[in-house]
Amino acid sequence: PMPIIIDTDPGQDDALTYFLALASPEIELLGVTTVAGNVSLAQTTRNAIVALDVVGRADVPVCSGADRPLLRPLIDAAHVHGRTGFEGAVLPPPSRKPSSEHAVDFIIRTVMEREAGTVTLCAIGPMTNIALAITKEPALRSRLKQIVAMIGAFSEVGNITPSAEFNSYVDPHAAALVFEAGVPIVMAPLDITHQLHTSVARLHRLETLPNKTSQIVVDWLRFEKRFEAKKYGTDGGPLHDPNTVLWLLRPDLYRGRKVNVRIETGSELTMGASVIDWWGITDLPKNALVLREVDADAVYEVLTERLARLP
Numbered sequence: 001p002m003p004i005i006i007d008t009d010p011g012q013d014d015a016l017t018y019f020l021a022l023a024s025p026e027i028e029l030l031g032v033t034t035v036a037g038n039v040s041l042a043q044t045t046r047n048a049i050v051a052l053d054v055v056g057r058a059d060v061p062v063c064s065g066a067d068r069p070l071l072r073p074l075i076d077a078a079h080v081h082g083r084t085g086f087e088g089a090v091l092p093p094p095s096r097k098p099s100s101e102h103a104v105d106f107i108i109r110t111v112m113e114r115e116a117g118t119v120t121l122c123a124i125g126p127m128t129n130i131a132l133a134i135t136k137e138p139a140l141r142s143r144l145k146q147i148v149a150m151i152g153a154f155s156e157v158g159n160i161t162p163s164a165e166f167n168s169y170v171d172p173h174a175a176a177l178v179f180e181a182g183v184p185i186v187m188a189p190l191d192i193t194h195q196l197h198t199s200v201a202r203l204h205r206l207e208t209l210p211n212k213t214s215q216i217v218v219d220w221l222r223f224e225k226r227f228e229a230k231k232y233g234t235d236g237g238p239l240h241d242p243n244t245v246l247w248l249l250r251p252d253l254y255r256g257r258k259v260n261v262r263i264e265t266g267s268e269l270t271m272g273a274s275v276i277d278w279w280g281i282t283d284l285p286k287n288a289l290v291l292r293e294v295d296a297d298a299v300y301e302v303l304t305e306r307l308a309r310l311p
């Protein structure tokens with residue numbers, strides 16, 4: 001199986017990403033590292049443990065990391081995910097404390113211990129931990145297989161400011177550093193996540209699954225949807241973070257282009273914007289595969305089939 005680490009700020013859609021990984025024999029989830037983002041670090045760490053408890057996986061290490069972005073103050077997304085980040089479902093308190101190892105050290109140790117070029121990092125929160133890890137251990141640049149990230153936006157652009165997606169806006173300096181690190185990146189931007197609406201019909205189908213985990217996912221997505229569907233006027237909200245694991249499982253369901261991507265850090269107006277060289281105007285390296293199209297119905301098939309395997 002493909003060894004992966006998920007770096008995350010849960011958030012309902014973050015938790016669904018671990019569920020898909022844990023339901024998939026093609027993937028080995030080595031650990032979950034938490035970062036401040038949707039809610040505070042204390043809350044994202046708690047949530048990661050609670051989510052793993054839901055699927056009976058208290059054996060997966062959870063390591064807590066950066067409690068704020070590299071340079072900017074933390075902006076959260078409690079307005080989308082609720083005060084706890086997990087609003088929509090009532091869940092028991094966490095069964096354990098996080099590991100004593102810091103997220104950054106866990107990422108470095110795990111990637112350095114494994115064979116070079118084998119570990120994938122799924123980045124589904126602000127990239128603070130990842131930037132810190134690459135800075136502390138520059139060898140990660142060549143040791144990592146790839147970073148598969150839910151980040152950025154380009155056509156109808158931002159969800160937190162008119163020009164930027166949340167993960168890149170919250171820590172643009174970290175994202176800029178990661179995109180320039182020389183690790184191959186697969187980027188699932190809002191342009192993909194907004195093609196995957198959590199429509200009434202799709203949620204209804206999930207709701208008919210008999211397992212407890214699917215019910216929790218439906219409750220969560222309905223909560224998120226309340227805000228997002230209203231904001232975008234669509235049947236359902238976008239589906240963000242699970243695209244990382246779904247791409248690992250079924251890259252054939254996505255289409256994208258290898259291009260150079262940089263992240264804006266200079267201007268307050270466009271802070272965190274994805275600057276994408278679609279036409280090769282610069283000679284900068286093609287550092288990212290930017291996903292642009294997705295077979296939405298097929299993706300929901302996979303998601304539904306995988307969730308059904310869980311407790």
Ligand code: BDR
Binds near residue numbers: 011013077150165166
């Ligand atoms: C991203 O922001 C967070 O609110 C979601 O969990 C996702 O990672 C979408 O912009």
Ligand code: CA
Binds near residue numbers: 014
């Ligand atoms: Ca997230």
